[in-house]
Amino acid sequence: EVQLVESGGGLVQPGGSLRLSCAASGFPFSSYWMSWVRQFPGKGLEWVANIKQDGSEKYYVDSVEGRFTVSRDNAKNSLYLQMNSLRAEDTAVYYCARGANYHDASAYFWGQGTLVTVSS
Amino acid sequence: DVVMTQSPLSLPVTLGQPASISCRSSQSLVHGDGNTYLNWFQQRPGQSPRRLIYQVSNRDSGVPDRFSGSGSGTDFTLKISRVEAEDVGVYYCTQGTHWPPYTFGQGTKLEIK
Numbered sequence: 001e002v003q004l005v006e007s008g009g010g011l012v013q014p015g016g017s018l019r020l021s022c023a024a025s026g027f028p029f030s031s032y033w034m035s036w037v038r039q040f041p042g043k044g045l046e047w048v049a050n051i052k053q054d055g056s057e058k059y060y061v062d063s064v065e066g067r068f069t070v071s072r073d074n075a076k077n078s079l080y081l082q083m084n085s086l087r088a089e090d091t092a093v094y095y096c097a098r099g100a101n102y103h104d105a106s107a108y109f110w111g112q113g114t115l116v117t118v119s120s
Numbered sequence: 121d122v123v124m125t126q127s128p129l130s131l132p133v134t135l136g137q138p139a140s141i142s143c144r145s146s147q148s149l150v151h152g153d154g155n156t157y158l159n160w161f162q163q164r165p166g167q168s169p170r171r172l173i174y175q176v177s178n179r180d181s182g183v184p185d186r187f188s189g190s191g192s193g194t195d196f197t198l199k200i201s202r203v204e205a206e207d208v209g210v211y212y213c214t215q216g217t218h219w220p221p222y223t224f225g226q227g228t229k230l231e232i233k
Contacts, residue, residue, distance in 0.1 A: 043210060043227055044224070044226060044227065045169070045212060045214075045224040045227070046221075046224070047219075047220075047221050047222035047223070047224070050220075059219070059220040059221075060220065060221075061220065061221040062121075062221070095168055095169075100171075100174070105216075105219070106157075106159070106214075106216045106219075106222055107222070108171055109171075110168040110169055110170075111168065112168055113168055
């Protein structure tokens with residue numbers, strides 16, 4: 001059974017940092033693009049970033065470029081999102097997601113999410 | 121970035137009746153490879169989003185055949201032939217033709233009348 005389990009969310013002050021993790025199981029992690037997608041309190045969805053199988057390509061939405069870094073450890077079947085210089089508008093549920101197949105860089109299968117709250 | 125616009129944003133439907141959601145993109149979603157990367161997701165209350173339809177009209181595994189997708193270019197539609205109680209939730213269209221970034225519609229909340 002495919003599983004994606006996010007962790008690392010919590011309350012952080014503006015300007016602070018947080019590192020999210022996603023533990024993958026039930027599929028060959030190193031064969032899939034992986035993504036982060038967030039859902040704002042008003043329920044809107046925003047794709048945040050993705051990373052190629054070997055980590056050689058990474059892409060970000062403009063609103064997080066330069067502040068967030070996506071990475072992966074294929075030996076540990078894990079995906080990460082390092083979030084720096086956090087702002088109130090980064091408050092959201094962050095989902096880890098997998099592509100549908102080797103060539104699919106989009107978010108097909110999603111985890112249950114972890115809540116990040118940026119507030120003083 | 122491609123802007124995705126859904127309508128209506130709220131959709132009250134009687135059980136057993138059809139439902140239709142529209143999604144329009146700010147530019148054509150036809151990719152250079154000839155495919156159109158327009159997907160539909162369903163998010164039931166308390167759950168994470170689940171993909172229903174990919175490339176306009178292809179149902180994902182396990183998706184009931186009462187769900188169908190259609191459209192081309194910039195105009196797309198998700199239809200439910202007969203709404204059931206388990207269909208309550210929010211539906212999102214999303215494009216993957218012009219990425220990064222992937223972009224989503226605002227969501228359409230389907231509820232039972």
